[in-house]
Amino acid sequence: MFTRELTLAGLLMAACTMAQAQTETSASDAAAARTVAALPEPVGNLEEPMPPSPVVEDAESDAAPGLDASFGIGRPATKEEIAAIDIDVMPDGSGLPEGSGTYAEGETVYVEQCASCHGDNLEGIKETGAPALIGGRDTLATDKPLKTVESYWPHASTLFDYIHRAMPLHAPGSLSADEVYAVSAYILGRGGILPEDAELNAQSFKEIEMPNADGFVEDPRPGAM
Numbered sequence: 630m631f632t633r634e635l636t637l638a639g640l641l642m643a644a645c646t647m648a649q650a651q652t653e654t655s656a657s658d659a660a661a662a663r664t665v666a667a668l669p670e671p672v673g674n675l676e677e678p679m680p681p682s683p684v685v686e687d688a689e690s691d692a693a694p695g696l697d698a699s700f701g702i703g704r705p706a707t708k709e710e711i712a713a714i715d716i717d718v719m720p721d722g723s724g725l726p727e728g729s730g731t732y733a734e735g736e737t738v739y740v741e742q743c744a745s746c747h748g749d750n751l752e753g754i755k756e757t758g759a760p761a762l763i764g765g766r767d768t769l770a771t772d773k774p775l776k777t778v779e780s781y782w783p784h785a786s787t788l789f790d791y792i793h794r795a796m797p798l799h800a801p802g803s804l805s806a807d808e809v810y811a812v813s814a815y816i817l818g819r820g821g822i823l824p825e826d827a828e829l830n831a832q833s834f835k836e837i838e839m840p841n842a843d844g845f846v847e848d849p850r851p852g853a854m
């Protein structure tokens with residue numbers, strides 16, 4: 630039934646095209662003979678409902694998610710691919726990679742790769758959208774709170790995680806672990822949280838105490854982290 634409709638529609642369209650082609654030819658004698666482009670395959674009635682989606686196994690099943698309901702695309706991620714994005718650093722410091730960096734090394738990284746947006750004095754350059762990284766201590770409870778790494782962030786681990794994952798804005802993921810340790814030491818040094826001769830590594834990073842560490846409350850919801 631459906632096929633017949635389609636065939637009929639196809640015939641009709643073909644007839645119309647021929648008629649049109651004839652009119653065009655007679656309409657202008659001067660026009661060179663034109664070839665009529667081949668008609669595209671009919672796509673069917675567009676108002677027809679979509680075919681039902683294939684059943685996807687629920688997450689509890691043994692099958693790898695999505696593999697049963699195969700669309701013929703995709704493959705499981707390899708260990709290397711997972712490792713490349715498995716870079717989160719937790720508040721207790723777990724996940725911090727090997728490596729180290731000093732304030733002095735961090736200054737070089739900062740000047741070359743961060744200052745254009747965050748400013749020479751880490752004050753943030755408004756036009757770039759980059760926020761201030763230091764300053765604002767004791768402003769959080771005022772009418773003009775300035776939230777920065779120095780004034781607001783409760784855990785230093787977030788600094789490593791964030792920079793490693795997301796900065797510099799135009800080339801996220803491009804910094805080595807050593808560079809992230811170094812630039813973290815520089816930012817925390819400029820914020821008066823670490824001395825300028827500090828060297829950061831996985832161990833010393835865990836010992837950093839952030840000024841606003843006690844400025845947050847526990848999440849009271851049952852089961853919350």
Ligand code: HEC
Nearest residue numbers: 742743746757758759760776777778792796797798799812
């Ligand atoms: C091209 C501009 C640009 C460059 C270069 C850049 N940043 Fe940023 N940075 C931003 C912007 C924009 C944000 C805000 C992103 C957001 O809020 O989603 C940001 C946010 C941050 C934050 C979080 C601040 C906060 O309080 O939320 C840190 C930390 C940071 N950048 C560090 C760095 C470091 C370190 C470098 C150099 C290695 C760097 N950035 C280079 C634009 C830049």
